[in-house]
Amino acid sequence: MIGWFQSVLGEGPGWFVGNLFFILAISLIVMFLMAMSTWVDRKVWAVMQLRKGPNVVGPFGLLQPFADGIKLFMKETILPSNANRGVFLIAPMITFILALAAWAVIPFGDGVVLADIDVGLLYLFAVSSLGVYGIIMSGWASNSKYPFLGGLRSAAQMVSYEVSIGLIIVCVVLYASSFNLSAIVLSQQGNILGLFNGHIFNPLLVPIAVMFFISALAETNRPPFDLPEAEAELVAGYQVEYSSMSFALFFLGEYMNIILMCALFALLFLGGWLPPVEWAPLYLFPGFLWFFLKVVLMFFVFAWVKAAVPRYRYDQLMRLGWKVFLPISLLWVVLISGWLVFTGHFSGGAS
Numbered sequence: 001m002i003g004w005f006q007s008v009l010g011e012g013p014g015w016f017v018g019n020l021f022f023i024l025a026i027s028l029i030v031m032f033l034m035a036m037s038t039w040v041d042r043k044v045w046a047v048m049q050l051r052k053g054p055n056v057v058g059p060f061g062l063l064q065p066f067a068d069g070i071k072l073f074m075k076e077t078i079l080p081s082n083a084n085r086g087v088f089l090i091a092p093m094i095t096f097i098l099a100l101a102a103w104a105v106i107p108f109g110d111g112v113v114l115a116d117i118d119v120g121l122l123y124l125f126a127v128s129s130l131g132v133y134g135i136i137m138s139g140w141a142s143n144s145k146y147p148f149l150g151g152l153r154s155a156a157q158m159v160s161y162e163v164s165i166g167l168i169i170v171c172v173v174l175y176a177s178s179f180n181l182s183a184i185v186l187s188q189q190g191n192i193l194g195l196f197n198g199h200i201f202n203p204l205l206v207p208i209a210v211m212f213f214i215s216a217l218a219e220t221n222r223p224p225f226d227l228p229e230a231e232a233e234l235v236a237g238y239q240v241e242y243s244s245m246s247f248a249l250f251f252l253g254e255y256m257n258i259i260l261m262c263a264l265f266a267l268l269f270l271g272g273w274l275p276p277v278e279w280a281p282l283y284l285f286p287g288f289l290w291f292f293l294k295v296v297l298m299f300f301v302f303a304w305v306k307a308a309v310p311r312y313r314y315d316q317l318m319r320l321g322w323k324v325f326l327p328i329s330l331l332w333v334v335l336i337s338g339w340l341v342f343t344g345h346f347s348g349g350a351s
Contacts, residue, residue, distance in 0.1 A: 022114050026103055034255045035065040037299060044303035069248065077244040080142055087141035092242065092249035095134035099253040102127045102260050107182045109273045109287035120181040121169060124264070128219070131257070132158050139238040150237025153314065154221060154228035160321035161218040167329035168208045168215065171336045172199060172268050177346070185272030195278050198271035204339065208332050209269045211325055213301070216261040218317065220254065223306040227314050262298035270294045
């Protein structure tokens, strides 16, 4: 696609316009999916709790997310009198921008990616690590005890589970011998009996796939790990002093991170844009369609967990991260690396 722009506009301007087109396309698609994901979220909860959910604004309530967006846009932005105004306003922007920037390395199909860099996973690590700053800044700048406690809780939670996620991803990287997300997807093609695509079919990687999913729930502050914004304890956590579009930016960033984790799970364990089975007729469907269906499946599981699982206590949350997931993920890195060396996986000179 960028080559077409370069052929029409010249090499320099074509490269710029082509990349700008891709950036705008990805941003608009992700934000639209984020809006509709709130509708799906509420509908899944409603079905599981025998309610109707959004059903008034538009057919089947499909316009409810847009009505909510307009409502937030029309509300007054209230700044606490003793807040550090600069940091208070920058914090939600950081959260939103970083959540959107992470999508630059996500491949939607074979070659359909904005930046197909060799260190795509390391880029995601860097962006997700910086996301903690937006939450800490929002809690501190509000000059209130409740947001500050919520910000500290969220930072401790995200750091705790990022360690486990990092070690889990190392196991996948060992199989693929690459940090490139497209290479990781292609390494899953027919790797189980030459028939199944995806690490989820590998008995050695099923336990860490489950751990990755649970860690993703904690990383995105989703129930049952939504302690930073627990309604009964901190009344919304680090977001409690925010209103109008500043609150909307936190909301957008949170749901974009949830969809990002669903996409990352699909890429690392479900085969990305590959069909689940190596069967020629399944390749007639475009790769981005398989990828989209897998992301939707994972988002449904996220919503399902929220509707069905009670909230953890904070000490249980931290114990699970440091005393259970960390040692198990370390052990699994040793087991998988030992297995791959034993089976001669690295003897082919992969790099």
